[in-house]
Amino acid sequence: MTTIIGIKTKEGVVLGSDKRASKGFFIGSKITQKIAKVDDTLAVAIAGQLSDAEYLVKVAKAERRLVELRRGFPLSVKESTRLISNLAYSGLKNYQPYFVELLVGGVDGDGGHIYVADMSGAVTGEDFAASGSGAPIAYGVLESVYNNEITNEQAQEIATKAVTAAMERDPGSGNGIDILTIPNLLAVVRSNPKKEAKR
């Protein structure tokens, strides 16, 4: 019961969500934060069990810091997603799945990335993605207006439109919109002697 979306642009990534938390047919909360920042360059949009997702995000946060300290440069978005999805998969195999579908969005040396990671452990890289009960409606908007030339500003408009459309017809979504934009320039650009040597 949620609508979350992620959009990749040439300038970075945009994540969007509604704010409703459902308790069956009851609205449990109208001000839920469904977009969790892991750090300045990575965020996760959450659909499913919030507690499970929060735990996964916490682990990802700690692991990312540890790895960056160890090797001297941060994990890429893909590496971070694989880390989270492996954890999710181990839950599934232990018959205690994390009931989540996550949209991982972030920027690294290669630009912006959107990945979908769920409790099955599968990871897919996407230009744009939606998840939660409002996803079919949001996808209708995304499919009709997305192209890979859009700016972050345009992506924000599309995200707002898509979540709004979903909130109109999906009873599991509503109560306002959150948008998070991560521009490419936030990516920690590591010194790359390999590329310098080529020049």
Added chain:
Amino acid sequence: MSEEGGTAPNNNNSNFGFSGTTNNKGYMSYYGPGGRMLLVESALEAVSRGSTTIGIKTPTFALTSSYIKPTRPLMEPSEKIFTIDGHVGATGSGYIGDILQSIDELRIEAQKHRLTFESPIDVASLVKHLSSYLHTYTIYAVRPQAASIIIAGTDQMGTQLYQVDPGGTYFRGSAFTIGQFSDSALNLIQQEYSGDMTAEQAIQLSKKAIERAVGEDKPLVGIGIVYAEEGIFKKL
């Protein structure tokens, strides 16, 4: 190899197979006089008698080369250059069994990284893992691994060269020599190394350094090299 560590007096009177020392309070201590770790020093001594082994790095390549001791006829000499993963290689000096154990540890860590992050491991993480693996042998009543390992590879940060010692100490640098007469090999490399030398020049330099160290004409040398451009560790 010597059973005793260094020149320190050893008042070990236990029946166990390790040589800690009993201090005046009567319990075992792994420190010798002056705070030295005798077992680790013994391991380093064993390494200094191993075959001469070299690592050289410039921004465009990193190479490892190792002297292969001539064996009896009909016996094949043991392999000294090891691929850790596609982009990293290693070599070592010391007891070959201990070297192989460290190599296995590195290989497994490289594959673990591929499983958890779906990307090739960076050399610094490999080195730090080996360092902590070796370090555990210095805090228990066991024999530290008598092997120094030289690791050469490439990653996002460019070409990498490290040396890891039996105590877990590691060094990053442009050239290392370990094993027998490694000082004289290092002398030559210090004189002739330059940051813009070609791979061929470095290979010849390492061969010359080993030749000088072992005092043998045309010694058998194993070589492995990885180029920054290509990113694949190859045994020559």
